[in-house]
Amino acid sequence: MADKINVIPYQRVYSGQAHTYMGERKKTGIFHLSKNMFMLVLVGFLLGRANILDGLAPFGIAFYISLLTKDKKYSYIGLFVLLGMFTTHINTAKYIIALALSFIVFLVIRDKVRAKTFMTAIAASFVMFLAGLIYMLATEIYIYDLVMEGFESVVVFVFVYILSYAVPIIIQRRNRKVLSNEELICIAILSAVVVSGLANIVIGNFRIKNIFGILLTLIFAYNGGASIGASVGITIGIITSMSSIETPMVISIYGFSGLLAGIFKDLGKKGSAIGIILGNAILTFYINGSTEVLIQFEEIIASCMLFIIMPRAMMQYMEKFANANNYKIDKTRSERIKEMIYLRLKEYSNAFSELATTYGNIAEKEKLIDQNDMANMVDEVAEKICKHCGMCRSCWHNNFYSTYNDIVNVISYLESYGKIKSEKIPQVLKKRCIKLDSLIDAIMGRFEVHKVHYEWQRRLFESRQLVAEQFEGVAHIIDDLSKEINMKIDFRTEVEDALYVAFDKEGIPIDKITVLEKEDEKFEIAIEKRACFDRKQCDERIAPIVSKVIGRDVVRKPKLCKADAKTGNCSFTLTEAEKYRIATGVARVSKDDICGDSYSFIDLPDGKYMMALSDGMGSGERAAKESQASISVLEQLMEAGFEKDVAIKTINSILVLKSSEETFSTMDLSMVDLYTGKVEFVKIGAASSFIKRANGDVEVIRSTSLPIGILNNVDIESFGQRLNNGDFVVMMSDGVLDADSDVDEKEQWIISALKKIKSKNPQRIADDLLDMAIKKYGNKIKDDMTVMISKVWEVR
CATH class of the missing domain: 3.30.980 (Threonyl-tRNA Synthetase; Chain A, domain 2)
Structure with a gap:
């Protein structure tokens, strides 16, 4: 063996500027100003400026705490919050204490409250109240100040909850495309508070707070519609009223203007702008009864101009956050389409049902030879043998009834016994007929032809019955499909x-x-x-x-x-997910090279699980083909949605028509509803099945019906049971059941064996049971044997 060679891939070595650049990037650390960082700094600064009741500034503190719970790297944002406070007339001493306490407290408990918004809000409220209390102890304490501190703490508590939805949108690196209703409202509230931080900033005759408040209302109304526009407008109006001494009438103006802007959105940006202008004009005239406006017309025009010239890319980006109608469907159209499909499928189902009825009404010939057949056979024999006979006049003219009845008796005897014995031929016919041997040969020949013809007629009838059953099955499937489509969804x-x-x-x-x-x-x-x-x-x-x-x-x-x-x-x-799960183990052994038993276990639609076992007649290749055909057709029909009765009747018809020889097989079928735990056993000539309960009890499921493929009409026996957590379904071929010849009841040794086996593994139980059966046979394989064990357990 060749020595292992480690190949080191080529690596380009960078030096100089690249190395220096990486070093500089590491040194910048948190001071690298990304888009998200810039947004946080700007929001922190404006929230620091935002205040209510002309002196309370809880928003910046809540924002700082919300960021600290996410990551300690955001601790420097507190400086910008404090900088915003310094630009107003707010007494900053209390908030410096609050920022310092927040940094200390949440640096310690951050890991404990990070994922618990309620605990974070409680801690933030406590920190705000404690900072105010410390400040009052250092100065003066009044009951009014304590009440205001309590109110400020409550505002911090509520705003932390609001920020728990809004802050993740800002700090996430990936761009969010869809917001929930809660996130949308919280973003709107945060935006309104940020806009209120622009109070007291005036450029000429323009108040920046009003311009951006109207602009924000326009954006949400245009993208989200009337409901979103009104909601955001009211929110901005409330926050604006709280942060200054302006009249609360501003709330109604913002809300009504946002409503009209959303209504006129179909006219484009200009339509929404006109809606804002009309809303302000209408409510101003209604409230004041004059032309004196509450929001300056110049400020509204400035907001509208900024809105109209806003780039399309920015508007599309905002639409993803505010538009709530992207995923709605037209229910009226869908209901109409559903009704049309339902009616058309109903027509198809009725058509197939009529075809099934037509084919099924064809009567089956009940007897091999009926009265008409008998008359025809007598006429044909007489025409062939007796017409040119010298005794024809004596037999058929002088003794018609006697001759006719004698030939009918011969044919009847032939039908009953298959051959004619000399002593059974009527004596009168023997004495009168001079061509008796030719007559008997003609009767037997005509009878054989008629028997072949009858057999083909029977096969044709069975084929038609099979087609009728298939048409009926297709009609049921289409009808079920139409009901499924028409069900309330x-x-x-x-x-x-x-x-x-x-x-x-x-x-x-x-x-x-x-x-x-x-x-x-x-x-x-x-x-x-x-x-x-x-x-x-x-x-x-x-x-x-x-x-x-x-x-x-x-x-x-x-x-x-x-x-x-x-x-x-x-x-x-x-x-x-279904309430129950099933695991199946199979063990089998064959008498010959090929096992005549076939099995299957598959998941079916609608949460059903099927276990099937078929034992072909005899053993070897022929038995295997019969059982495999039964299982294969059963799988295909059940997966296609056929009812089990239709599927079994179809298999029976196929086996009956498949060959002129006797071919049959047993069918043992178990179907478990994985939602309810109900099991249904269907047995056709199959060996007994068993249910081993979790407590060790064993129940027997017996059958007395004939195998499929013997009779045209199959006798289907069905048994229902309820399975519980830890129960086993035991199915087997008759080779296993018949292993113990010393007991009268074949099932008794299986019951004893199942009680002795303590394993909970279905494969182990199947192996052990098969080993016991082989030992019962004296360690000889006298028949094909198959054991299938399925364990049912409940999903917790």
Whole structure:
């Protein structure tokens, strides 16, 4: 063996400027001013300026604490908050104490309260009140000041809650595309408070606070519509009124103007601007009864001009945050389309039902030879043998009834016994007929021809019956599909919006989400996204997020994703996880080289799990073909949505028509509803099945029906049971059940064996049970033997 050689890949060595640049970048540290950092500095400065009741400035303190709980690197933002306070007439001594206490307290408890907004808000409120109390102890204490400190602490508590939604939007590195309603409102409130920090800044006759307040209302109204515009307008009006001595009438002006701006958004930017102007004019005239305005017309015009010239890219960016109508559907159209599809499928179902009835009404010939056949056979024999016989006149003219009845008796005897004995030929016919041997040969020949013809007629009838059953099965499937389409289905758009927000927070790009809630209150979530190239994102990342949002466990179905080669997207569906899980173990041994038993265990639609076992007649290749055909057809029909009765009747018809020889096989079918734990046993000539309960008790499921493929009409026996956590379903072929010949009841040794086996592993139980059966046979394989064990457990 050659020695292993380690190959070191080529690496370019950089020096000089590159090395110096990296060193300089490391030295800059937190002073590297990114877009997010600039935004934090600006917001901190303006929040420091923002105040209410002409002297209280709790917003900057709450903002600083919210940042400290995220990362201690934001501690320097407190300097800009303090700088903003210095530019106003606020008494900064108390807030310097508050900033210092915040830095000390939250540096210690940051890790404990980081993920707990309520605890953070309580701690922030306590710090604010303690800072005010320390300041009053150093100066003077009045009851009024204590009440105001309590009020200020409450404001800090509330604002920390608001910032818990708004701050992550600012500090996240990736751009968010969709906001929840809570985040949208909190961003609007934060923006309003920031705008209030522009109070007392006047350029000429323009008050900057009013200009940006109107501009903010315009942006949200244009992108979000009337409801968002009115909400943001009222918020800005409330904050503006609290931060100055202006009249509270400003609240109604902002709110009404935002409402009209949203209503006129269909006319474009100019329409929203006209809505703002009209709202201000109407309410000003209504409140004052004159032309004296509360917000200067020049300020409104300036805001409208800034809004109109705002770049399209910025407007599109804001639209992603404010537009709440991106994912709505036209329910009227969808209901109409659903009704059209339902009616058309109903027509198809009725058509197939009529075809099934037509084919099914064809009567089956009950007897091998009926009265007409008998008359025809007698006529043909007489025409062939007796017409040119010299005794024809004596036999058929003089003794017609006697001759006719004698030949009928011969044919009847031939029908009953298959051959004619000499002593059974009527004596009168023997004495009268001079061509007796030729007559008997003609009768036997005509009978053989008629028997072949009858057999083909029977086969043709069975084929028609099979077609009728298939038509009926197709009619049932189409009818079920029409009912499923017409069932009450709610498109849960609010859940869709919540999922868009949740995925956006995690940085997972999603193209389309559709959430359905059916009549049984089960969710079905269809998701389309960029393909992950089999990295299992749908199971490992997406499913947990969906489960967290809807509050229910979900699983992906089908197990394989569907990728679109043209778009590069994959689509899959998440459904509510079943309450129960099943694991199946199988053990089998064959008498010959090929085992005549076949089995299957598969997941079916609608949360069903099927276990099937078929034992072909005899053993070897022929038995294997029969059982494999039964299992294969059963799988295909059940997965296609056929009812189990229709599927079994179809298999029976196929086996009956498949060959002129006797071919049959047993069918042992168990179907478990994974949502309810109910199991249904369907047995056709199959060996007994068993249920081993978690407490050790064993129940027997017996059958007395014939195998499929023997009779045209199969006798289906069905048994229902309820499974609990830890129960086992035990299915086996008759080779295992018949292993103990010393007991009268074959099931007794299986019951004793299952009680002795203590293992909880279904594969181990199947192996042990098969080993016991082989020992019962004296360590000889006298028949094909198969054991299938399925364990059911409840998902916690």
